[in-house]
Amino acid sequence: MVDIGGTRVTMREQPVRERIKNFHSVPFGYDEKEVVAEAQRCIMCMHAPCEIYCPVRLKIKAMIRKIAERKFKEAFLIAKEDNPIPAITGRVCPQEDQCEGVCPLAETENGVNIGKLEAFIADWAMKKGITEEFYIEERTEKVAVIGSGPAGISCAVDLRKFGYQVTMFEALHEAGGVLQYGIPAFRLPKDIVDYELSYLKKIGVDIQLNNIIGQNIRFSELRENFDAIFIGTGAGAPLFIGIEGEELNGVYSANEFLIRVNLMKAYDFPEHDTPIVCGDEVGVIGAGNVAMDAARCALRLNAKKVYILYRRTKRESPARDEEVQHALEEGIIFKELISPTRMLGNEKGWVTGIELAKMRLGELDKSGRPRPIKIEDSEFTMKLDTVVEALGSRPNRLFLDQSPELERNKWGVLVVDENLNTNIRGVFAGGDAISGGATVILALGEGRKAAKSIHKYLSKGDGK
Ligand code: FAD
Ligand code: SF4
Numbered sequence: 001m002v003d004i005g006g007t008r009v010t011m012r013e014q015p016v017r018e019r020i021k022n023f024h025s026v027p028f029g030y031d032e033k034e035v036v037a038e039a040q041r042c043i044m045c046m047h048a049p050c051e052i053y054c055p056v057r058l059k060i061k062a063m064i065r066k067i068a069e070r071k072f073k074e075a076f077l078i079a080k081e082d083n084p085i086p087a088i089t090g091r092v093c094p095q096e097d098q099c100e101g102v103c104p105l106a107e108t109e110n111g112v113n114i115g116k117l118e119a120f121i122a123d124w125a126m127k128k129g130i131t132e133e134f135y136i137e138e139r140t141e142k143v144a145v146i147g148s149g150p151a152g153i154s155c156a157v158d159l160r161k162f163g164y165q166v167t168m169f170e171a172l173h174e175a176g177g178v179l180q181y182g183i184p185a186f187r188l189p190k191d192i193v194d195y196e197l198s199y200l201k202k203i204g205v206d207i208q209l210n211n212i213i214g215q216n217i218r219f220s221e222l223r224e225n226f227d228a229i230f231i232g233t234g235a236g237a238p239l240f241i242g243i244e245g246e247e248l249n250g251v252y253s254a255n256e257f258l259i260r261v262n263l264m265k266a267y268d269f270p271e272h273d274t275p276i277v278c279g280d281e282v283g284v285i286g287a288g289n290v291a292m293d294a295a296r297c298a299l300r301l302n303a304k305k306v307y308i309l310y311r312r313t314k315r316e317s318p319a320r321d322e323e324v325q326h327a328l329e330e331g332i333i334f335k336e337l338i339s340p341t342r343m344l345g346n347e348k349g350w351v352t353g354i355e356l357a358k359m360r361l362g363e364l365d366k367s368g369r370p371r372p373i374k375i376e377d378s379e380f381t382m383k384l385d386t387v388v389e390a391l392g393s394r395p396n397r398l399f400l401d402q403s404p405e406l407e408r409n410k411w412g413v414l415v416v417d418e419n420l421n422t423n424i425r426g427v428f429a430g431g432d433a434i435s436g437g438a439t440v441i442l443a444l445g446e447g448r449k450a451a452k453s454i455h456k457y458l459s460k461g462d463g464k
Contacts, residue, residue, distance in 0.1 A: 008110040009038040020299050020330050023185045027116070032070070035120045039067035041105065042112045050099035050114060055445040058082045060099055060114055067117055076125040079118055080132045083444065084157040085150065085196045087126065088179060090119030091188050093441050094320045126195050131202070139163040141458050144226040145205075146213045146399075149177020150440045151232035151431025153197070154447030155454075156205045159230075162455045166205045167226075171212040174263060175200075177234055179440070181263040182255075184293050186300070187323070190262075214402030228426045228454045231406075231414065232447060235432035237396045240389060241285070245343025250277060250351035254286070254294045254390035261297045279385020280304040283354055285340055286390035287317040292324065294388045295332045303386070306332050311339040311359050311372040337361070339372065341379055343387060353383045395433050411436055419453040420446060428453055 012028040048061040059078050066075035079086040095115040103111030143159050145152045148170040159166045174180050176193045238253035260266040264274035278301040284291045287310040298306045313336040342355040358378035361370035395412045407415040407423040413436045414429045422429050430446030
């Protein structure tokens, strides 16, 4: 039998026993020899389905060909054409559901490890100080970008390439959105996020930190002072189950928990000012990427036992395969087919445990996953010192309440047309603010699409 494509080159990783004590990257990344060998697995198939399934239509085949020829600089420049942050997407994209999942090699072995190839060339370019060179023909029109997550980043980069004067407003004291405050450093090292953001400054994006639109600056002021606006404010308001005891001390939303750990560096207390109380036994409710991140952070904060409490089974988990795999290797315990009914606390107001009901799986629901159904009178309790709720999120009300003129649906998600125009002329939106929560690459794609619509609007007066 012919071994087409061969076996995937193994990614070297920090050993489990070491990595659960630190926040350093789990994968070491390929070296030059490994990356070339992995690229040479690509059979250069004619229709390159990997590209069709990439939300930003990265020219993956051409990029891989250059890597296989050891032309790393050329490979990097190809990636940069369609993706302003390849070092980030290479690490966090759900490749198994996109490019790698449809690679013909995935039928018999693993698809080409496209994510790790992309991360390699971006890291290589960073070490060599190589960036994309382009000429900007300056224009006088001013565009405001609200939010510095992936949607805002890609929109700002493309707007600068068109020549517009771009000011980015960010509520927090560091730029990057979820890349900075949500995804932990062991998955996405922060020096990489900082480097990718430094590129924005280099091409002339004016980044205004600590500026909450709707609080320090009114939305109406932006409308008066800018020729167009892009809203990339994400979906940072956490959802709660709404059960008794959620107000107890020691119960966190995943957003608060991860912001304290990642942005405020609670793991380095007292070197950094923000403390976090993380007990010996931690329960994380939910099983998506956010839940895996919270669980693996809790482990690194010295919790003795960390449970994922999930109403379906790990097979239905929406998290990336790699994250579930890493969580299991690190000793995170999956408690499947259970759903919380009540948090238990002591007289001092601290959480001491949780009451859960057993579930069974029923018919498929709208998400295509089996619906969890409660088994009557099946409640039982579990002792826990800390509970983290990772149930999803919605757009923040603060901005929405201050801009009632913007059309939104009942969940606070902004309504846009196919060109990402909101109901207001010259105001566009993308990313989690219009999806309610999706992925980095989808947010990037929408940022780019909005930049094109803004360019069309400003150059031809198109739009609403
Ligand atoms: P965000 O990244 O949320 O950025 C929005 C920015 O706007 C924030 O910086 C916010 O502070 C700012 N902002 C909000 N309101 C205002 C205001 N009024 N004024 C000024 N600034 C404002 N996706 C993946 O593809 N892979 C993963 O592995 C993955 N893991 C994740 C892990 C976690 C913990 C979380 C929370 C999400 C994860 N996601 C993942 C989802 C992904 O990160 C998001 O879909 C993506 O970041 C959305 O980008 P965005 O630019 O729309 O919003
Ligand atoms: Fe190469 Fe797989 Fe893409 Fe085909 S689908 S071009 S084999 S990476």
